[in-house]
Amino acid sequence: MAVKDKGTEQLIKDTAKRIFFSEGKLHATTQDIADAAGVNRTLLNYYFRSRDILFEQVATEARQEMSAVLDPVFEAELEFKEKLEKLITVFMDQAMKFPYREMYVVTEFNRTSRVIPEEKKTIVKRFLKEISAEMDKGKIRKMDPKQFCINLFALMAYPLITTCLNKSLYNVNDAEYLKLMKDRKKLIFEMIYQ
């Protein structure tokens, strides 16, 4: 019945991630997750003690996966232009796979007002400096570098957390919306980098 390859513990976590981050059911119950994983609900307690711990663990891994993918790009020794292109590609590929992960992190953050680790803030600060330097060079429109950063992430993240609404609003099917999202990579770059 259950796929035992990677072990039940991993299966449960993967299922929880799928339900939360791919299907967007951010408030699924332990029973929902157990059913989707094809295991007895008790196993969630056996492996994770409590629902809160499972949720926290999954959320932490979500943040870590996001960092694991983005940090190397932020810290890469690349020209700003290349870094920006890379960032857009990497972020959007992730967000297309887990359209609700971003939203989950945001809502969780609102709920708990978690503290952002200094190391993360340092990365952001360095990126803001790079943006500033690029503005001085005249490569991008002059503005508060924070605004540039906010624009960038807004353009990347929002269309993916509103996928469902947009498909309905603009009358496009899955394939067409996927194409729109793929096209956005180039489009976003052209919008913010001149």
Add this chain to the structure above:
Amino acid sequence: MAVKDKGTEQLIKDTAKRIFFSEGKLHATTQDIADAAGVNRTLLNYYFRSRDILFEQVATEARQEMSAVLDPVFEAELEFKEKLEKLITVFMDQAMKFPYREMYVVTEFNRTSRVIPEEKKTIVKRFLKEISAEMDKGKIRKMDPKQFCINLFALMAYPLITTCLNKSLYNVNDAEYLKLMKDRKKLIFEMIYQ
């Protein structure tokens, strides 16, 4: 104790809206709402029969309020440039007051995959045509009009649903973030209209 001016029923709805849309506690319990309103929880059942009905009613009003504010702008007899400026001002003022209303509508939409009324789709179609015409005039960068629309709403909405996260990430206080958001009105316009 309770402010009885507008009646308890209205007080409960207003409190629910505040908790959901201003404070972002999208999954507050009936007890949470009753406490915040300073009334007995039973009153929520007395006035609304069930939690679901209260939630549905509040969600419906949220959509109506959003429409009441946005539709007149969409349908106004204005030059595209003026319409766009107006739209940005109106939408962002609303979103600053109820930063989570947008997110609530999105998550609710994901959960229930509600059908969007034809009348709403018509408004969107007309707006897309206006965008198209403006591109032909060379007033805005050429692209799929849907992409233009997606960009616009992304730039307006996302920074407000990530307020909490951004303040922490960029080390800015409430006042500074408010200024950033106010400045965005002009900035967004300049970004998408040349």
Add this chain to the structure above:
DNA sequence: ATTATGTTTAACATTTTTGTTAAACAACAA
């Protein structure tokens, strides 16, 4: 075959959240 170990299950217990009822209360009219 037996023991030991980790895994899974069913049955039960607890907690949290929601819904119902009947009675108390206040304001007002007859």
Add this chain to the structure above:
DNA sequence: TTGTTGTTTAACAAAAATGTTAAACATAAT
């Protein structure tokens, strides 16, 4: 006063979600 209406409350009931326990099960080591 009494009755009427709508509002509020406390006590209770029910449902939903979560957590615990002990026993069954499988597998491999002794």
